[in-house]
Amino acid sequence: MCWKTLLLLLLCYDAQATVSRRWSRAMLFPAAHRPKRSSSLPLNPVLQSSLEEVELLYEFLLAELEISPDLWISIKDEELASLRKASEFHAVCNHVIPKHIPDIRRLSASLFSRPGILRKEDFERTALTLAYAAYRTALSQGHQKDVWAQSLLSLFQALRHDLMRASGSRESP
Secondary structure: OOHHHHHHHHHHOOOOOOOOHHHHOOOOOHHHHOOOOOOOOOOOOOOOOOHHHHHHHHHHHHOOEEEOOOOOEEEOOHHHHOOHHHHHHHHHHHHOOOOOHHHHHHHHHHHHHOOOOOOHHHHHHHHHHHHHHHHHHHHOOHHHHHHHHHHHHHHHHHHHHHHHHHHOOOOOO
């Protein structure tokens, strides 16, 4: 299956949490709930709330992305980058999703140990982290490529596990 199609399917997933209050307070992406004094970024930004926004997010991901040495993600296409939704995309990609291997591994472990299904915004952020890990895997070489590929695989398995729980299917090994 084409990775673009898989990514679109993942982003279209509309899961709602079915977990107890105790578990719903444990945040997978704490940076989304931390306001920054020097920033006008929205608290807990969410990129997709309609089909049009899902399609726009897909366009952002298909447009050429640039990752600077300080891990700042930007959209190269100036027309797309000027859209209002692009600022939320930048906020999520640059301030919310994990970008370092230990943080991504911690997220994967948290996803596997979490009961119930993911909330929509957590699924969205995990899918964006998956896209980031895929991008970094493609750019890496040697041992680093193997490390990024393992993180990519772990995130994919966690998202697949969540999709299987949401659909009520039994997982096959």
